[in-house]
Amino acid sequence: MHDIKFIRDNPEAFDQGLAKRGLPAQASGLIALDDTRRGLIARLQALQERRNAASKEIGQAMGKGDKAKAEEIKAEVARIKEGMPAEEDALKAAEAKLHETLAAIPNIPGDDVPLGPDETANVEVRRVGEPRRLNSAKQHFEIGEALGLMDFETAAKISGARFVVLKGQLAQLERALGSFMVDLHTREHGYTEVAPPLIVRDETMFGTAQLPKFAEDQFHTTDGRWLIPTAEVSLTNLVRESLLEEDVLPLRVTAWTPCFRAEAGAAGRDTRGMIRQHQFAKVELVSITSPEQSGDEHERMTRCAEEVLKRLDLPYRVMALSTGDMGFSARKTYDLEVWLPGQNTYREISSCSVCGEFQARRMDARFKPKEGKGARFVHTLNGSGVAVGRALIAVLENYQNPDGSVTIPDVLRPYMNNDTTIKAK
Known part of the structure; x- marks a missing residue:
């Protein structure tokens, strides 16, 4: 199994290793999959942070007697909660896709291995x-x-x-x-x-x-x-x-x-x-x-x-x-x-x-x-x-x-x- 962090930091070296096995370059595709995964993580974290902040804002609004504002924020929290399962499913799918793709790639040969097709x-x-x-x-x-x-x-x-x-x-x-x-x-x-x-x-x-x-x-x-x-x-x-x-x-x-x-x-x-x-x-x-x-x-x-x-x-x-x-x-x-x-x-x-x-x-x-x-x-x-x-x-x-x-x-x-x-x- 390969380390996606290493691939991100060393895309050319990774692709050169695959080329030794006669395989096409894959670093850019893997990085794109990881970008998707990272984007979903960031979006999910932002939603969670907003949900937590909004929950506090509800208490503040109620404390000020602003019931209308409190109800407005509650509706926002409900929308966030309703949409989060889909975001979580998308993240799981992205993680599975990256894991599945990495798992199908063979090990990189050592530098002292003879080069050849067979x-x-x-x-x-x-x-x-x-x-x-x-x-x-x-x-x-x-x-x-x-x-x-x-x-x-x-x-x-x-x-x-x-x-x-x-x-x-x-x-x-x-x-x-x-x-x-x-x-x-x-x-x-x-x-x-x-x-x-x-x-x-x-x-x-x-x-x-x-x-x-x-x-x-x-x-x-x-x-x-x-x-x-x-x-x-x-x-x-x-x-x-x-x-x-x-x-x-x-x-x-x-x-x-x-x-x-x-x-x-x-x-x-x-x-x-x-x-x-x-x-x-x-x-x-x-x-x-x-x-x-x-x-x-x-x-x-x-x-x-x-x-x-x-x-x-x-x-x-x-x-x-x-x-x-x-x-x-x-x-x-x-x-x-x-x-x-x-x-x-x-x-x-x-x-x-x-x-x-x-x-x-x-x-x-x-x-x-x-x-x-x-x-x-x-x-x-x-x-x-x-x-x-x-x-x-x-x-x-x-x-x-x-x-x-x-x-x-x-x-x-x-x-x-x-x-x-x-x-x-």
């Missing part, structure tokens, strides 16, 4: 590990189905397309990956584990900017709530409508949850396999910081997510997303892309973003500085640490063997009865 302008920051070049490398769904442990047909009977049933060692592998990630982030990276709600209210989805713009990508319940598309929603909103002490910052929390996405805009993309599912597991990282901490925290969070891939010995690269490829709430984003031999390419497995005060304004999340008066908005950050289903895909494809079995990475073996391989039933 993913073609993303910049590789670093590459870790050598991509595995395997003879006749299979894709994850070919491996899983051949093992008899990955069943899309039965899942379709139960739930429809974009679902999967994992069995036996693959179900265990998914659980092992999630447990390994949570243990790493809580024991070594200083995150506090949280078990958050998976169903949330409108205000919660608005706070992290899934609403109103992305409603069609979400699953809506019959009682008007939403299934979370990512634990970012629940975790970030832990500080909604709060006033924190600066000493507690940064706050770092993590959660391993199911996530639910309608994938309304993904028709025809990744229709086979587990890359793009309606239901998937993810370990999420969220940090709440002061403005001065958020830049360093973004780099730290990205390194925490990278460590998962390093421990799994999976080749990956870090990409700085361009202004045209970033998410709605982000000021800056790094994507981690893991190497998939079956596809002979890198695919996203984590996205780590710093959002500045964009989400905090929508949630009214503030902190009290140790020095100075007043309160400031916190900065929020979120990242996948990492997507569990995609990590499973990466393990299957990178650790596949010619005989159809899959070697279990060393760090996961304690979570899998110390087995060394996944074999066909």
